Amino acid sequence: MLAPSPAGFRRLWPLLKPHRRALLLGGLCMLVFVGCWPLLAWLAGQLIPAIGAGDFTKVLRSVAAALAVFLVQKIAQFGQDTLLAGPALRVSQELRRQLFARLQRLDFGALEKLSAGDLTYRLTEDADRVGEVIYKTIQDTTPSALQLVVVLGYMIWLDWPLALATLLLAPLVALMVSAFGARVMNAAERSQKQVSDLAALLGEAIGGLPLVRAFAAEPWLQQRFDTEIDLHRRAKYRTLELLALQHPVVGFIEAAGILSVLLIGAARIKAGGLDSQGFSSYVAALLMLIDPISHLTTNFNEFQQGQASLKRLRAIENEPVEPPDHADAKPLGSVSGELLLDGVSFGYEGGSPVLRQLDLHIRPGQVVALVGPSGAGKSTLFSLLLRFNTAQSGRVLLDGQNLADLRARDLRRAVALVPQQSSVFSGTVAEAIAFGRPASSEQIRQAARLANAADFIESLPGGYDSRLEERGSNFSGGQLQRLAIARAVLGNPAVMLLDEATSALDAEAEEAVQQGLQQAMAGRTVLVIAHRLATVQEADLIVVLDGGRIVQQGSHDELMASGGRYRELCERQFIRLEA
Numbered sequence: 001m002l003a004p005s006p007a008g009f010r011r012l013w014p015l016l017k018p019h020r021r022a023l024l025l026g027g028l029c030m031l032v033f034v035g036c037w038p039l040l041a042w043l044a045g046q047l048i049p050a051i052g053a054g055d056f057t058k059v060l061r062s063v064a065a066a067l068a069v070f071l072v073q074k075i076a077q078f079g080q081d082t083l084l085a086g087p088a089l090r091v092s093q094e095l096r097r098q099l100f101a102r103l104q105r106l107d108f109g110a111l112e113k114l115s116a117g118d119l120t121y122r123l124t125e126d127a128d129r130v131g132e133v134i135y136k137t138i139q140d141t142t143p144s145a146l147q148l149v150v151v152l153g154y155m156i157w158l159d160w161p162l163a164l165a166t167l168l169l170a171p172l173v174a175l176m177v178s179a180f181g182a183r184v185m186n187a188a189e190r191s192q193k194q195v196s197d198l199a200a201l202l203g204e205a206i207g208g209l210p211l212v213r214a215f216a217a218e219p220w221l222q223q224r225f226d227t228e229i230d231l232h233r234r235a236k237y238r239t240l241e242l243l244a245l246q247h248p249v250v251g252f253i254e255a256a257g258i259l260s261v262l263l264i265g266a267a268r269i270k271a272g273g274l275d276s277q278g279f280s281s282y283v284a285a286l287l288m289l290i291d292p293i294s295h296l297t298t299n300f301n302e303f304q305q306g307q308a309s310l311k312r313l314r315a316i317e318n319e320p321v322e323p324p325d326h327a328d329a330k331p332l333g334s335v336s337g338e339l340l341l342d343g344v345s346f347g348y349e350g351g352s353p354v355l356r357q358l359d360l361h362i363r364p365g366q367v368v369a370l371v372g373p374s375g376a377g378k379s380t381l382f383s384l385l386l387r388f389n390t391a392q393s394g395r396v397l398l399d400g401q402n403l404a405d406l407r408a409r410d411l412r413r414a415v416a417l418v419p420q421q422s423s424v425f426s427g428t429v430a431e432a433i434a435f436g437r438p439a440s441s442e443q444i445r446q447a448a449r450l451a452n453a454a455d456f457i458e459s460l461p462g463g464y465d466s467r468l469e470e471r472g473s474n475f476s477g478g479q480l481q482r483l484a485i486a487r488a489v490l491g492n493p494a495v496m497l498l499d500e501a502t503s504a505l506d507a508e509a510e511e512a513v514q515q516g517l518q519q520a521m522a523g524r525t526v527l528v529i530a531h532r533l534a535t536v537q538e539a540d541l542i543v544v545l546d547g548g549r550i551v552q553q554g555s556h557d558e559l560m561a562s563g564g565r566y567r568e569l570c571e572r573q574f575i576r577l578e579a
């Protein structure tokens with residue numbers, strides 16, 4: 001976990017380095033902006049007594065000079081704000097980019113642990129808050145702190161005993177601020193946790209809405225939601241309450257401080273330590289401290305809240321990522337699709353073995369059906385073939401090369417997955433098939449033809465440029481399945497991993513998908529987690545997994561003849577289909 005100190009933010013400095021030029025120019029503008037304050041205080045010292053004395057010429061001169069200084073100061077402020085905003089925004093953008101890149105490489109186990117809603121919250125709300133703090137620190141906190149130092153310096157130069165008395169009041173304010181800051185931070189952390197719980201629940205609820213409706217569970221879900229938003233309101237109220245209390249308390253101390261200074265100032269004039277011009281300048285300077293102090297107070301609170309956000313963002317960095325390729329990972333040339341499992345065993349972290357001592361030889365071009373009861377390890381075997389997970393013992397070889405020695409990118413180009421749920425990203429149909437890979441429109445059309453998707457795509461008003469909504473909600477299940485097949489065959493993979501969809505399609509759609517599959521499978525090694533009797537019967541090899549072991553393998557006829565687990569499964573599952 002991150003140390004609860006500004007160190008979290010300090011670690012962002014390297015991200016600022018490339019923007020040194022803008023920071024330097026912005027910093028120069030800041031110096032001009034801040035340098036104008038003592039000058040203005042001095043001018044106030046000239047102006048106020050001149051007004052009292054009715055010296056109109058002096059008043060006019062002082063006003064003209066103050067106007068000129070104000071003009072320069074405001075121009076410098078504009079330069080400071082615009083020049084510093086760029087780097088600040090770029091840092092928060094870079095932070096978000098780095099975190100998203102990290103997210104893409106997260107180990108699947110870690111990803112499953114973090115809910116989608118929570119992660120979305122972190123990468124939007126938390127990242128925004130951190131961005132805001134970076135922006136404020138550069139563009140507001142720094143000039144405010146500088147203004148504080150410069151104006152205080154000027155006050156000491158004017159009359160140090162009076163300045164000393166003023167300074168004695170400062171720790172009181174600082175004490176109040178930090179005491180409140182800590183409490184606000186705690187409350188903010190609780191409130192953010194609550195918001196992310198809310199986001200997680202919303203994520204679940206939106207995804208599961210059809211299910212909730214189907215079970216008439218709306219009141220139950222509403223109850224859960226109501227409890228969650230109530231907790232959220234309470235946590236938020238606690239933060240607001242503390243903030244509401246902080247402003248009047250700090251404000252009162254400031255007012256008391258200023259009045260005390262006026263009192264001591266009058267005593268200093270009486271004692272002859274200060275003239276009225278000097279005192280006017282002093283009071284003007286003192287008033288110039290209020291603004292930076294209030295900014296620093298507010299920013300300090302936001303800084304504390306931002307730290308809680310940064311902590312939550314940085315926590316993603318502590319999650320394990322997919323192990324990188326070996327330094328001497330070999331590039332993979334064209335492959336024939338021969339697969340060999342040699343004594344492969346695997347178990348998820350902290351769990352018992354899921355795959356045990358698997359030995360299996362799959363020849364190029366073979367269609368292999370994986371069957372077995374739920375939890376037998378079929379999907380886990382797929383995850384090993386895609387190197388989402390790595391075998392703890394034994395080897396998985398593709399054309400004689402150990403998967404562990406290959407570059408993950410090459411492997412995943414050679415081994416394509418058609419998942420059970422045909423998920424797609426929003427975008428055009430062509431983009432859904434290409435899925436980020438460089439492909440000509442002819443290659444995309446060819447893939448669509450193979451997947452038996454070309455006809456329906458071409459009949460759409462926009463053809464390949466038709467848009468898919470989020471999760472492909474404007475396409476039918478069968479169409480999405482064919483798009484997923486087209487996506488898989490686009491890179492011409494030697495091996496295809498097919499997790500057959502279990503959700504039923506109508507006969508026509510089913511036939512279209514089957515035809516697409518048949519065409520897509522031709523000439524490739526195919527491993528299919530089979531739920532359909534037709535697929536199983538037509539497979540060159542059937543592998544029966546049970547409890548993580550291969551308990552039988554052979555053709556349908558062989559296995560039916562020899563009896564055992566396969567026949568049992570068939571009788572239980574498939575014969576029902578035939579009936």
Ligand SMILES: Nc1ncnc2c1ncn2[C@@H]1O[C@H](COP(=O)(O)OP(=O)(O)OP(=O)(O)O)[C@@H](O)[C@H]1O
Nearest residue numbers: 109112348351354373374375376377378379380381
């Ligand atoms: N990410 C995971 N972390 C921990 N255990 C897991 C994980 N994924 C699967 N398992 C466990 O591994 C075992 C095998 O699961 P797997 O999903 O491979 O089975 P399957 O044969 O594909 O089942 P199904 O047909 O129901 O999809 C199960 O006991 C499951 O609980």
